[in-house]
Amino acid sequence: MKHPLFALVRGILPVCLALAACSETPTAATPQQFAVKVAKEVVKSDYQVPSVADVKGHSNEELIRYGGRLLNETKRLLPNNVGASMNCNSCHIANGKEQKGAPYVNANLTYPQKMPRAGKMVDLAMRINGCFQRSMNGKPLDVNSKEMQAMLAYMAWLSEGLPKKAKIDFDAGGKIDESLVPNPERGKLLYAQQCVSCHGDNGQGSKDARGNVVFPPLWGEESFNIGAGMARTYKAAAFLRDNMPMSVQKNGAWGQGGVLSDQDAVDIAEYFTHQPRPDFAGKVKDWPEGNKPKDARY
Numbered sequence: 001m002k003h004p005l006f007a008l009v010r011g012i013l014p015v016c017l018a019l020a021a022c023s024e025t026p027t028a029a030t031p032q033q034f035a036v037k038v039a040k041e042v043v044k045s046d047y048q049v050p051s052v053a054d055v056k057g058h059s060n061e062e063l064i065r066y067g068g069r070l071l072n073e074t075k076r077l078l079p080n081n082v083g084a085s086m087n088c089n090s091c092h093i094a095n096g097k098e099q100k101g102a103p104y105v106n107a108n109l110t111y112p113q114k115m116p117r118a119g120k121m122v123d124l125a126m127r128i129n130g131c132f133q134r135s136m137n138g139k140p141l142d143v144n145s146k147e148m149q150a151m152l153a154y155m156a157w158l159s160e161g162l163p164k165k166a167k168i169d170f171d172a173g174g175k176i177d178e179s180l181v182p183n184p185e186r187g188k189l190l191y192a193q194q195c196v197s198c199h200g201d202n203g204q205g206s207k208d209a210r211g212n213v214v215f216p217p218l219w220g221e222e223s224f225n226i227g228a229g230m231a232r233t234y235k236a237a238a239f240l241r242d243n244m245p246m247s248v249q250k251n252g253a254w255g256q257g258g259v260l261s262d263q264d265a266v267d268i269a270e271y272f273t274h275q276p277r278p279d280f281a282g283k284v285k286d287w288p289e290g291n292k293p294k295d296a297r298y
């Protein structure tokens with residue numbers, strides 16, 4: 001028999017996924033404050049992740065809200081640019097506001113930067129288009145389009161008023177011991193216990209009656225392609241450890257991890273990332289200067 005909590009979560013989650021309002025993470029009652037640093041010097045000690053309500057009356061309100069919607073409902077709103085059955089926020093948890101859930105919070109401050117994968121300077125629009133082509137298995141957006149400008153406006157709003165060289169002291173996670181040896185057989189068993197209920201027996205995820213994404217697919221033709229960061233074992237493992245299984249947690253707020261050990265996460269990640277998924281034609285141009293990460297797929 002399924003745990004009653006499961007039935008509850010199953011009832012609530014799709015509703016929340018459909019309503020942008022619910023995608024605010026239900027964290028502790030007092031909003032968390034973070035230090036902002038330039039080099040190592042604290043220039044502000046009380047940064048708070050802005051809430052959707054704070055956009056009201058902003059001079060750029062319409063564009064910021066549009067950007068937030070596009071990131072949340074990318075597949076539905078941008079079908080020509082999205083090949084996968086995924087939304088940006090399928091991976092960027094809680095509208096990119098969640099620590100360790102691939103947050104967007106520092107994005108506007110930290111680009112342009114040189115990326116080893118591209119072997120050149122990458123600005124934020126290029127970075128977003130990288131996720132369109134790989135994580136969404138789709139096509140880049142025109143940089144001057146209203147849609148790209150809206151996404152950029154949303155990300156800029158998250159760190160509004162901070163100096164360009166600053167960094168919000170957000171623990172974005174992403175680190176896992178790469179000497180752990182993956183065991184995909186064990187990963188397959190853990191997947192059946194911890195993940196199948198939402199992501200399906202064949203990693204296909206699920207959609208609602210209108211065809212909108214409810215649980216995003218983890219592999220197959222409708223998932224991210226082999227060029228995505230999530231296709232790499234250790235990157236995926238850190239994400240799993242810190243965010244999945246969603247809605248189950250031992251400490252902290254909803255979906256903040258604390259269930260899988262590092263070894264569990266590495267085993268499951270090895271299993272699911274290596275299932276069949278779309279290829280990425282642009283892969284031949286990656287890491288032109290070498291320094292390929294250990295878990296690169298090609």
Ligand code: HEC
Nearest residue numbers: 086087088091106107127128131132135136174224229230
């Ligand atoms: C399959 C999961 C997935 C999807 C879907 C996805 N991304 Fe990402 N995204 C990632 C990962 C993983 C990273 C890299 C984080 C890292 O380097 O540790 C990333 C990085 C980024 C960054 C850089 C953040 C930073 O601070 O360096 C931006 C911006 C971004 N994605 C935007 C988007 C947008 C916009 C979309 C939708 C068009 C999208 N992503 C879809 C997984 C995803």
Ligand code: HEC
Nearest residue numbers: 089090091094194195198215216217218244245246247268
């Ligand atoms: C209770 C449902 C639930 C369970 C159980 C669950 N997930 Fe998820 N998962 C989600 C949801 C929902 C999202 C999309 C994020 C969002 O909408 O906030 C997601 C997103 C993901 C993503 C990024 C998007 C993608 O499609 O690649 C990965 C990877 C992932 N889950 C892997 C796992 C793994 C592995 C497990 C088991 C350890 C697991 N999940 C268990 C609900 C669940």
